[in-house]
Amino acid sequence: QRKIRAGYNLPPGPPKLPIIGNMHNLRSEHPHRRLAALAKTYGPIFHLKLSELNVIVVTSPALAAEVTRTHDLNFASRPQFLGTKVIFYDGGYIVFAPYGKLWTQLRRIVTVELFSHKRVKNFVLMMEEEGHSMVEKIKNMAINGSPVNITNLLLSIANTTVSRAAFGKDCAQNERLFTAVKKTFKYMSGFDLPDLYPSLTVLADISGMRRKLERVRRELDGTLNEIFEEHMERAKRKDKDANYIVHDVLDDEDLVDVLLRLKTSGELEDFITMDNIKAVILDLILGGTETTSAIMEWAMTDLVRHPEIMRKAQEEVRKALNGKRKIEEKDISNLPYLNMIIKETLRMRPPAPFLVPRHSLETVKLGGYTVPAGSRVIIDAWAIMRDNTCWDDADSFKPERFEGVDMADVRDSFIPFGGGRRVCPGINFGMRSMENVLANLLYHFDWKLPGGKRPEEVDVEEAFGLSLVRKNDLVLVATPYKYI
Numbered sequence: 001q002r003k004i005r006a007g008y009n010l011p012p013g014p015p016k017l018p019i020i021g022n023m024h025n026l027r028s029e030h031p032h033r034r035l036a037a038l039a040k041t042y043g044p045i046f047h048l049k050l051s052e053l054n055v056i057v058v059t060s061p062a063l064a065a066e067v068t069r070t071h072d073l074n075f076a077s078r079p080q081f082l083g084t085k086v087i088f089y090d091g092g093y094i095v096f097a098p099y100g101k102l103w104t105q106l107r108r109i110v111t112v113e114l115f116s117h118k119r120v121k122n123f124v125l126m127m128e129e130e131g132h133s134m135v136e137k138i139k140n141m142a143i144n145g146s147p148v149n150i151t152n153l154l155l156s157i158a159n160t161t162v163s164r165a166a167f168g169k170d171c172a173q174n175e176r177l178f179t180a181v182k183k184t185f186k187y188m189s190g191f192d193l194p195d196l197y198p199s200l201t202v203l204a205d206i207s208g209m210r211r212k213l214e215r216v217r218r219e220l221d222g223t224l225n226e227i228f229e230e231h232m233e234r235a236k237r238k239d240k241d242a243n244y245i246v247h248d249v250l251d252d253e254d255l256v257d258v259l260l261r262l263k264t265s266g267e268l269e270d271f272i273t274m275d276n277i278k279a280v281i282l283d284l285i286l287g288g289t290e291t292t293s294a295i296m297e298w299a300m301t302d303l304v305r306h307p308e309i310m311r312k313a314q315e316e317v318r319k320a321l322n323g324k325r326k327i328e329e330k331d332i333s334n335l336p337y338l339n340m341i342i343k344e345t346l347r348m349r350p351p352a353p354f355l356v357p358r359h360s361l362e363t364v365k366l367g368g369y370t371v372p373a374g375s376r377v378i379i380d381a382w383a384i385m386r387d388n389t390c391w392d393d394a395d396s397f398k399p400e401r402f403e404g405v406d407m408a409d410v411r412d413s414f415i416p417f418g419g420g421r422r423v424c425p426g427i428n429f430g431m432r433s434m435e436n437v438l439a440n441l442l443y444h445f446d447w448k449l450p451g452g453k454r455p456e457e458v459d460v461e462e463a464f465g466l467s468l469v470r471k472n473d474l475v476l477v478a479t480p481y482k483y484i
């Protein structure tokens with residue numbers, strides 16, 4: 001560290017304490033708010049020492065663009081955490097993968113096979129089906145007078161949507177897998193002791209962290225093995241049965257089918273193992289579940305807090321549907337205001353406030369300062385999207401601000417999905433599924449708070465884990481809409 005300081009012009013930052021560096025500066029329930037406050041003192045790029053690690057934080061659109069565009073390749077890698085190494089088959093292969101051949105191959109496969117327009121179109125039919133069954137569930141609760149736990153409902157539908165895309169319909173192991181995945185969420189903050197002192201490998205054992213992680217990994221691996229075996233069996237039956245008919249696209253291949261087909265037909269590079277394939281599936285579940293459910297939950301929170309915005313959104317969807325009983329994909333494109341609501345929620349409550357950290361491969365200059373090779377680089381998307389110099393009245397929920405905005409013009413200041421070659425590949429999939437679910441909630445029901453609470457009494461307490469979520473469950477009362 002002394003060597004780094006002597007030779008380099010590191011960005012400014014708060015004073016460091018011996019051994020722990022700046023860890024005390026982040027001790028807060030809300031690290032995203034702490035970092036934004038530090039930016040006010042130290043400027044748009046600052047340096048933190050978290051135990052052994054050099055952490056560079058950037059909080060301006062221009063510097064974020066330098067990371068994701070000007071120096072894209074240099075920052076295209078990820079730091080490694082103990083959790084990702086143990087659980088994700090030695091390193092994770094997409095979200096947390098270091099930059100390299102394996103990541104490039106697997107990301108390409110996922111982009112082409114899961115997120116292509118054609119596939120997302122097929123998945124949309126599945127999303128429609130899930131949307132309808134959610135509506136029926138809520139109608140039953142409304143008839144019985146039970147309030148709806150929106151938090152659980154949305155997490156469950158987000159999980160079903162991603163896992164149906166990955167494993168197909170009626171996967172018996174889904175519940176078990178999701179329970180294990182949820183356990184992994186809490187081991188992945190990157191701020192755990194073994195991650196802050198990576199050179200002290202013994203810490204992973206003393207703290208008991210490795211043991212806990214290995215237990216979860218065994219659970220996940222066993223469940224994934226069962227799922228893969230069932231898929232292989234089904235593929236064999238399909239091959240043997242010349243009369244096997246694919247009845248509709250929902251019956252078609254899911255992602256596990258696709259990956260297994262590519263593997264057995266030799267279309268995948270030899271170095272891609274079954275463990276890599278299993279890790280890809282976990283990556284997608286991890287990347288796609290809590291993010292989408294968090295945004296939908298915050299959107300509902302802000303809608304009940306702003307009844308006039310809720311009313312406007314409901315008028316839009318009810319006018320567009322004109323008495324129809326079921327929402328279809330083609331209806332969604334007639335809901336521009338709903339799309340603005342989702343964008344505004346992504347701006348104000350990004351599920352990944354710091355995106356996913358980057359790792360600097362080489363020493364480079366950023367904003368006139370030196371970023372040493374091996375630094376962890378955090379793009380503070382939360383601070384950028386709450387910056388009053390980028391967004392007028394940035395702390396207020398105003399979906400109208402996106403009216404007529406060409407998104408290319410705000411590409412550096414609207415970054416909930418990140419940018420550059422590590423940008424989120426699930427944008428299309430995520431946006432479609434969120435629009436579908438929210439349109440259903442707004443079309444079929446009127447919503448109010450239980451116990452006669454007023455809109456301004458809705459709590460907006462945040463909890464910071466793998467994603468920025470509500471601290472307390474959102475519970476609302478639904479009244480079914482009387483169709484025209």
Ligand code: HEM
Pocket residue numbers: 094095096097107162283284285287288289291292295350351352355356357416417418419420421422423424425426427429430
């Ligand atoms: C509200 C929805 C979502 C948000 C806000 C979101 C946000 C993000 C962010 C910030 C990153 C890191 C980007 C960077 O480093 O620049 C990311 C990466 C990723 N996301 Fe998403 N995501 C969402 C939905 C999804 C969905 C639905 C999926 C898949 C089903 C998904 C899969 C991934 C994957 C695989 C990566 C890793 C990309 C890589 O490192 O190459 N995400 N996402």
